[in-house]
Amino acid sequence: MSHQQTISSEKITSDLLPQKFGKPGMIWTAFLVVLCLIGLFAYYRQLRYGLSVTGMRDYASWGIYISNFVFFVAISLVGSLITAIFRLTNVGWRTPLTRIAEIIAVSAILFASIIIIVDMGRPDRFWHLFLYSRLQSPIMWDVIVITTYLVLSVLFLYFPLLSDLPILIQNSKPGSRIQRLYKFVGSFWKGTAGQVALSGKAIQIISVMIIPIALAIHTVTSWLFATTYRPGWDSTNFGAYFVSGAFLVGAGGVLVAMYVFRRAYKLEAYITEKHFDNMGKIVVMLAFLYLYFNINEYLVPAFKMKKAEEHHLVSLLTGDFSVLFWSAIFFGMILPVIVLLIPKGRKPLPAFVMGILVVIGAWFKRFLIVTPTMLSPFLPMYDTPESYKTYWPTWEEWSITIASLAGALLIVTIFVRLFPIIPIHETIEENEQIKPEQV
Amino acid sequence: MNADSVKSGGEALPRRNFLKGILLAGAAAGCSTKDPFTSAAKEGGAQPSGEMVQLLSTTGEIIEVDKAFLKPTEQIPSITGMAQRMGIEGKKFVMVIDLSRCKNLKKCQESCNHAHFVSDAQNWIKIYPMQEDEHTAPYWQPTTCMHCDEPPCVKVCPVDATFKRIDGIVGIDADRCIGCRFCMAACPYSTRVFNWDTPQLPPEVLALQYSSETSCPPKIGTVSKCDFCPDMVRKGELPHCVSACPNGVFFFGDMNEDVVTNGSETVRFSELIRDKAGYRLMEDLGTKPSVYYLPPVDRLFPFKNELQSEEG
Numbered sequence A: 001m002s003h004q005q006t007i008s009s010e011k012i013t014s015d016l017l018p019q020k021f022g023k024p025g026m027i028w029t030a031f032l033v034v035l036c037l038i039g040l041f042a043y044y045r046q047l048r049y050g051l052s053v054t055g056m057r058d059y060a061s062w063g064i065y066i067s068n069f070v071f072f073v074a075i076s077l078v079g080s081l082i083t084a085i086f087r088l089t090n091v092g093w094r095t096p097l098t099r100i101a102e103i104i105a106v107s108a109i110l111f112a113s114i115i116i117i118v119d120m121g122r123p124d125r126f127w128h129l130f131l132y133s134r135l136q137s138p139i140m141w142d143v144i145v146i147t148t149y150l151v152l153s154v155l156f157l158y159f160p161l162l163s164d165l166p167i168l169i170q171n172s173k174p175g176s177r178i179q180r181l182y183k184f185v186g187s188f189w190k191g192t193a194g195q196v197a198l199s200g201k202a203i204q205i206i207s208v209m210i211i212p213i214a215l216a217i218h219t220v221t222s223w224l225f226a227t228t229y230r231p232g233w234d235s236t237n238f239g240a241y242f243v244s245g246a247f248l249v250g251a252g253g254v255l256v257a258m259y260v261f262r263r264a265y266k267l268e269a270y271i272t273e274k275h276f277d278n279m280g281k282i283v284v285m286l287a288f289l290y291l292y293f294n295i296n297e298y299l300v301p302a303f304k305m306k307k308a309e310e311h312h313l314v315s316l317l318t319g320d321f322s323v324l325f326w327s328a329i330f331f332g333m334i335l336p337v338i339v340l341l342i343p344k345g346r347k348p349l350p351a352f353v354m355g356i357l358v359v360i361g362a363w364f365k366r367f368l369i370v371t372p373t374m375l376s377p378f379l380p381m382y383d384t385p386e387s388y389k390t391y392w393p394t395w396e397e398w399s400i401t402i403a404s405l406a407g408a409l410l411i412v413t414i415f416v417r418l419f420p421i422i423p424i425h426e427t428i429e430e431n432e433q434i435k436p437e438q439v
Numbered sequence B: 001m002n003a004d005s006v007k008s009g010g011e012a013l014p015r016r017n018f019l020k021g022i023l024l025a026g027a028a029a030g031c032s033t034k035d036p037f038t039s040a041a042k043e044g045g046a047q048p049s050g051e052m053v054q055l056l057s058t059t060g061e062i063i064e065v066d067k068a069f070l071k072p073t074e075q076i077p078s079i080t081g082m083a084q085r086m087g088i089e090g091k092k093f094v095m096v097i098d099l100s101r102c103k104n105l106k107k108c109q110e111s112c113n114h115a116h117f118v119s120d121a122q123n124w125i126k127i128y129p130m131q132e133d134e135h136t137a138p139y140w141q142p143t144t145c146m147h148c149d150e151p152p153c154v155k156v157c158p159v160d161a162t163f164k165r166i167d168g169i170v171g172i173d174a175d176r177c178i179g180c181r182f183c184m185a186a187c188p189y190s191t192r193v194f195n196w197d198t199p200q201l202p203p204e205v206l207a208l209q210y211s212s213e214t215s216c217p218p219k220i221g222t223v224s225k226c227d228f229c230p231d232m233v234r235k236g237e238l239p240h241c242v243s244a245c246p247n248g249v250f251f252f253g254d255m256n257e258d259v260v261t262n263g264s265e266t267v268r269f270s271e272l273i274r275d276k277a278g279y280r281l282m283e284d285l286g287t288k289p290s291v292y293y294l295p296p297v298d299r300l301f302p303f304k305n306e307l308q309s310e311e312g
């Protein structure tokens, strides 16, 4: 970390302290709030008129709410990727990225739970899930692991934040609302040796625990599909396929977030080109991994073309969904691999663009996992109105889905307004550790 | 149509055994007169309408009663939600669908939709034009819920809103269903429908307490499907589709008694399946349906699909 040795602790602190929103920040926040309000209005309509306001019908009985849910679960996996795996393997350059990854994970998993309630026909009976829960249903498994993951992720965000709180309290206006918040969150933290040891231990334990749970949330989510008989879902590969896809979109999401925070908060000294270079390489590796599973998932069944699978595979490879399918494969996987393999492609800007492609491609990939299968039932679609045989989301569905994405971004935005997105204390510590070696 | 007893395999099967207590309507057991309705109604001052209805009395005789003298009873003995979930002890309901007799009249569908207030766009019974391949024979295939013995829909339901009863019926509790639609994804027979909209119901139906035996009244945001009409069985009648089909395509009965009937023919279930090589749909999935099919051999009607412009 040669770039850091020249930075003094004071400079680090003033660089990394959360800043008031400038004009762009205000506009951005207002924009997100507006999107959320539109979504809330659409949801009010859905509550009032039922799921009939959506494009879903008896055949396509799951739509973009479910694919959006899978997307959120996928992107939340990144928290454990960057934070836990890098922590345990002592990857030196992780420090500036951990909190970014963890807040993305927390907000994504939160909205995953919200969107699943939105999808329910009777959200007023949500409590039935606890009153009448039946453990044999994969939905209950999902409820259990997602709740666990949410709690662990919040703790994983919180514990490393503690050591920054004295700095925040010190640097905020005495008696201001924000200082009261900091005090409420962590005035008990004095940074004593005992506390540091305890929190270090807790972080260590969570790092270990969160990896299997993170794998579980995604595997269990894949089982929502794989435990059915449907063509395209009835696969023993599904857990691994979903997990690998989740790693890819998570890493892509971090690339995007790194670039945005770096630009918005002038963090060039902390999030360096080296970080983009490393993350770029990781994205390449994960894209290859995901491609590998895609080949298994689609080409192997296509080789056999079993009758039940045929309708589904043809609709993806050459039929109604083929443009979307091949675009998601090309722009979401192949193009990022090509660009990020070139050293120049791992510079911040191109890496950022590739990150965006990966994330958008991943969203549509989730759509392609859910919808074409729903429209490929075993018995032909028959005795049903034409409108039941296709699926296209209505404006209510789009607004609610976009609002959920905006809501997740809003949480991240508010978080960086209140807390340092790069751990201050850890950065100072690392900086001091480097110095003596250099002297 | 009578069929008090039918010869099958050289054995007389009293039909009343199967259709127990055909007459619960008046609940006038032990009355000395053959027709308790007329006397009771005349006391109440009812005027005869002239329209006569034939009924089977508790003593086994056919009596004629003026329609105006019959009082429609409340939804016959009201059964608790728990009893509805349990099912009828000692029964194992089965259905046999004879594909050789189906000509896509859709009477079954009509009466089913009517009886269960299924929305206009939806059907619990679907009649598919099936043709596996260009060179194989086309035929009509009605489908109901298969009331699987290994029901994938029940396995995945997180709240036990869809459940398997001891008599083999797979029911739905619309007061409990959270509308997650996982069961729809899990059912390989595409038999479940969802109440996307507020169901359009007459006020008297709307006022009823939900019963999983009639699946009425349907509720917004929950699933519905064919329920095998256990309410009709409790009344000693056949499911709506069975009695509506003029060609006798549907046979309904009890596997434990080994009897099925389509209303006019009553036969041994095991012999029917054996002699006509009955089979079930998608046996390879291991769902173990309770609905059997008789192959479309020697069809009574030529397959005509000119009514349908839709592809199958």
Ligand code: SF4
Residues within 6 Å of the ligand: B144, B145, B146, B147, B148, B151, B152, B153, B154, B170, B186, B187, B188, B189, B190, B191, B192, B225, B287
């Ligand atoms: S046919 Fe479908 S809904 Fe009926 S029991 Fe089988 S899986 Fe369940």
Ligand code: SF4
Residues within 6 Å of the ligand: B156, B157, B158, B159, B160, B161, B162, B172, B176, B177, B178, B179, B180, B181, B182, B183, B184, B222, B223
């Ligand atoms: S939609 Fe209702 S019946 Fe079906 S799985 Fe969900 S809760 Fe159970």
